[in-house]
Amino acid sequence: MAPVFSSGPAAGGPRSLSKILDAARDVLSAQGYPALTIEAVAAAAGVGKSTIYRWWPSKEALVADALAEIFRAEEIPDLGDTHAELRHAVDMTIDNYANEDMATSLPALAGGLLPHPELMTRFREAFLYRKRENIAAALRRGIQRGDLPHDLDIDLVQDIWAGTILYRRLMTGAPLGTDLAEHLVQLVTDTPPLLPTKKQECAQ
Amino acid sequence: MAPVFSSGPAAGGPRSLSKILDAARDVLSAQGYPALTIEAVAAAAGVGKSTIYRWWPSKEALVADALAEIFRAEEIPDLGDTHAELRHAVDMTIDNYANEDMATSLPALAGGLLPHPELMTRFREAFLYRKRENIAAALRRGIQRGDLPHDLDIDLVQDIWAGTILYRRLMTGAPLGTDLAEHLVQLVTDTPPLLPTKKQECAQ
Amino acid sequence: MAPVFSSGPAAGGPRSLSKILDAARDVLSAQGYPALTIEAVAAAAGVGKSTIYRWWPSKEALVADALAEIFRAEEIPDLGDTHAELRHAVDMTIDNYANEDMATSLPALAGGLLPHPELMTRFREAFLYRKRENIAAALRRGIQRGDLPHDLDIDLVQDIWAGTILYRRLMTGAPLGTDLAEHLVQLVTDTPPLLPTKKQECAQ
Amino acid sequence: MAPVFSSGPAAGGPRSLSKILDAARDVLSAQGYPALTIEAVAAAAGVGKSTIYRWWPSKEALVADALAEIFRAEEIPDLGDTHAELRHAVDMTIDNYANEDMATSLPALAGGLLPHPELMTRFREAFLYRKRENIAAALRRGIQRGDLPHDLDIDLVQDIWAGTILYRRLMTGAPLGTDLAEHLVQLVTDTPPLLPTKKQECAQ
DNA sequence: TAGTAACCGAGACGGTACGTCAAGTCTTGCA
């Protein structure tokens, strides 16, 4: 996966790029997000500061690329079993946020990027849309099978899932066990008309 | 409300305390979280830096107290109407996160406090438990009225509500309209057995 | 002597001022002018960089103050002997430039200050006028005694003296022995009308 | 005139050599000595940095060569008139130092080269000896004509001339008018025994 | 006329120092 935030020429890119991303993750894990300074990453990567600044405009962009590399966003395999597929989707999301670096860095990152719409767009590209599309595919399969209501609000489902998981991880500190995963899946699968239709939403 | 993070002697505290909190909020609104420096607050409050350091151990603690003052956590009045009360609860939560300062600062704050359990506890005190207790009371009234399942997982409901709202505000940027509020309420009120019981969760 | 280039409040000033000037001279002697970096001085003085920047606007100003402290500019005592007094004056000048730091730093400094008239004025204040006034007094005593032509161009004499000495030190590398001193004195004392009158000069 | 400081193979040299020297002078005139960086010269010359480093070991060497090309050191024509010839010599020296680049760069250069005897030698070669020999020839003609004392210290005369001019240009800022030129010439021509003999000096 | 080697442009690289800023601590002077 090519770096999303690097401002470098096209892609493939310079020889020290991956060395730097590795170092960034190392520092992140060892010292935490606030201690992640460009100088620390440069030192850990055995690289000059300017080499980092040549390829990333800011600490935020660098961390975003470093996290993007460990962010799971793969396709949900078609198992023929809607419940199992959704459970897979939720587990993947939990996996992403169970990682300490991800949990503490992502919100800080997002907060820092909010005032920079252009970067925020790239951020959503890297951390939301790719994963969401795959999960949406699984949800659509469930609808086609008749297991889910045909007018399910797919985006809202995902906001609820990811939001609840991240909130627990970050704010309440409540456990992210199998229980939670199951509950989140059942929120969608158990009963009609669990979640409102898109039409209703649009009629707002 | 006495400052939660101030390390000062008992409470009541010195005459410049509220002046400082006001200044902190002013700077936050005017310049945003990254520009909120102790020096800027000191200057805005017409106070020496050391005066701030006397009462708060860090910028995080100061911001936390400043935000806590504008964080809505009042009691939900007993309206005799479960749906209306829950809607009130959700609206209050949306209100809290609609505020730009709150949305960008809270996650950064929480992320920064995660490695400091002691401060994290105080943080949850100020921003979660007070509000949650009031909402929990409303939910319990709904259960007693028979409008909600008797084994509703009250904490999970609140995680879902707050998580979804914060996630939309911070990550996806999706709107926090009346539609969302209504959906979140219906998630609880519409159907048995919408949300699993606590027992199930504990049996995890 | 209060620092001339320090931009600090009045004088007397902060507790680390002289520590810094001492360190600057140490670095100058040990490593030379090009190696004199603010960071090196800060390290040698056991002081933060910003402490230096608080009091001096630039490396040039700092070096100027450091050199000013070792620059001899005392009064020429009235010996009743014109030749001896002038010899004293020339010896003092040679003394100033015999110092390696002074010889290599002063011209570089002056070159660097040429484009900044305001600083150049302060520079001349510190390194020329104080010394020149004392020497001028000696020359005027010589004129009153009848030992020197009454229309001697006092400024030109001093330009010749200092210029020749500095040029030898910096460019040709020729020795600054007693011979040179004596020659420079004799240039003025030996014969009428050795040096032109001021009137002639003004008539230019 | 072949570059004195270039470390290139023999001479004649590569096609971009003069383009680089021209660019160096341009930058020097436009931005001044401190702003003359290798990168700036490379950019101005439309040349890669390494091309400059291939031919000159340092910025100092490059500037020295650039200045050497505009340094006047031609022969003094035999006019049969000692006073006129010396005046020619002094005017030539004034010309050299009246140039702003020369005045500010030469002292800085010389100061920087002082600790490097090998480079200092080459520097004197380029900026002193060539010119001095021509002026010395004029002085010797004056001695042969009987216009100047037979034991005139030729080196001292030149130190006085160049030193005074450079000192005025660099330090005092006093004007370098025709008056000064005339005074400097008269210093030598007016009276015996204006300047001491070499023998006396050597007996020091 | 082609092959080859020196020379060149471009610019990435590991570094050093810049001058600025804010953090958090320590000192001083006033009330």
Next chain:
DNA sequence: TGCAAGACTTGACGTACCGTCTCGGTTACTA
């Protein structure tokens, strides 16, 4: 004598150049 002002050390910021280096590409000389 206790607090406000602010000088202090520290350390990261992001920038500018340093001098080294690897890349292709282009001259221009040899074979």
